[in-house]
Amino acid sequence: MPVVRDLRVLLRFRDFRRLLSVRLLSQGADGVYETALATYVVFSPERQTSAAAVASAMAVLLLPYSLVGPFAGALLDRWRRRQVLLYGNLTRAAMATVTAVLMVAAVPDWLFYVSALCVTGVNRFVLSDLSAALPRVVDGERLVIANSLSPTAGSLAAFAGGGLAFSVRLVAEDSDAAVVLLGAALYLCAALVSLLMAPELLGPDQELIQPRLGVALRGTARDLAAGVRHLAAPPRREAAWALASMTLMRFCYGALTVMVLMLCRYGLTSHPQEGLRLLGLALGASGAGFFAAALVTPWEAGRLGPARWIVVCAAAAAVLEPALGLPFAVGxxxxxxxxxxxxTQGAKIATDTVVQSTVEDGFRGRIFSVYDVLYNVSFVGAAGVAALMLPPDGRSAALVITIGVIYGAVAAAMARFERW
Structure with a gap:
């Protein structure tokens, strides 16, 4: 098969293999660290978890992506990319070790969250750097297949890291600090592997480095504002509506995620280990839904059109979410x-398609930066709203009904837009 042949050729590039190894170790460590953080906040027997604590943990995990992401490129154009991989992973290894120490020490929660925020804040720079460096280690003919392989392999590594953290946590109680130290060790390995590449290999070229940081940051802010104006123009109305719909659906998914966490911890189980197992099943079921969306959406969105498929997804959620959520039972x-x-994933794939097909190429990167901000900020905002509405055991009929109404409103609004 041509794809298999291309992959075999691609893996013959020595520096590509090294860069891919850094990605696998780095994102595997992300999966370990973020899972350890979540299980420590929610499932530690000695902690009386609240929805507010869950919301704080989600903010720590997601807000750096949103706030730092749009400006990461401007900063990365000033630094050697190999050095970003080296010092970024060394920094995360050190800060993850600090996080592990804070887990076993009697310190205020805010200090623990500051440490975790430092680790996740660096992550956006490392991931953006890995993508920017890719054209320096493969030829132009195989850049597309390299772009397909690397992020997919990184996502699988993160999933494997999360599974490893879950397994260690289930086998040994009170092992959160040890799991975090495992993540720190993987970050350190990623830094060491980056040393196999020459400092100048990954660029940028010296003459391309921007001379002034302030100019670069102001230019990035202006570019984002121009992207928003471009999106607001009538020819891109469908993309704007799709982004608004996806933002609201992501909000719903975030609120329900907090509710499920609290139900697994208190409402449906009596022991943290039981709750952790139930959460694993719920995440597995949600992951199966994401996989099913990847199989179903291309055909359904092609048959109905992406916007109508968003209507179908939102309407299905509006009907099924209250019906399945209000019993507050495991099945x-x-x-x-x-x-x-x-x-959720079906609507996201459709939204991506709408944006890619209606937004001009010169604005597409900026629109997706805005998309990334909306996607993560809405999730964190939902966690905050859920923290205000949820009782300690997570059973809130008011939240379930409110989310169902929002799904219904999204379906109705998109259906009305399609009739215009």
Whole structure:
């Protein structure tokens, strides 16, 4: 097969293999660290977890992506990319070790969150750097297949890291600090592997480095503002509506995620280990929904059109989410996790398609930066709203009904837009 042949050729590039190894180790460490952080906040027996604590953890995990991401490129154009991989991973290894120490020490929660925020804040620079460096280690003919392989392999590594962290946490109670130290060790390995590449190999070329940081940051802000104006123009109205719909659906998914966490911890189980197992099942069901969306959406969106497929996804969630959520029972909860994974990811794929097909190429990168901000900020905002509405055991009929109404409003608004 041509793809298999291209992959075999691609892996013959020595520096590509090294860069890919850095990605696998780095994103594997991300999966370990972020899972350890979440399980420590929610499932530690000695901690009385609240929805507010869950919301704080989500903010720590996601806000750096949103706030730092749009400006990462301007900063990365000033630094050697190999050095970013080296010092970024060394910094995360050191800060993850500090996080592990804070887990076993009697320190205020805010200090623990500051440490975790430093680790996740560096992550956006490392991931952006890995993507920017890719054209320096493969030829132009195989850049497309390299772009396909590397992020997919990194996502699988993160998933494997999360699974490893879950496994260690289930086998040995009170092992959160040890799991975080495992993540620190993987970050250190990623830094050491980056030393196999010459400092100048990954660029940027010296003459391309921007001379003034302030100019670069102001230019990035102006570019983002121009992207928003471009999106607001009538020819891109469908993309704007799709982005608004996806933002609201991501908000719903975030609120329900906090509710599921609290149900697994208190409402449906009596022991943290039982809750952790149930959460693993729920995440697996949601992941299966994401996978099903990848299989179903290309055909359905091609048959109905991306915007109408968003209507179908939102309408299905509006009907099934209250029906499956209001019993607050394990079986319906797992089915609901699958349905919400399918509908959320299906709508996201359709939204990506709408944006890619309607936004001009020169603005596409900026629009996706705005998209990234909306996607993550809405999730964190939902966690904050859920923290205000949820009781300690996570059983809130008011939240379930409110989310169902929002899904219904998204479906109705998109359907009305399609009739215009």
């Amino acid at each position: 319906p909860l797992l089915v609901a996790a699958f349905v919400l994974g399918l509908t």
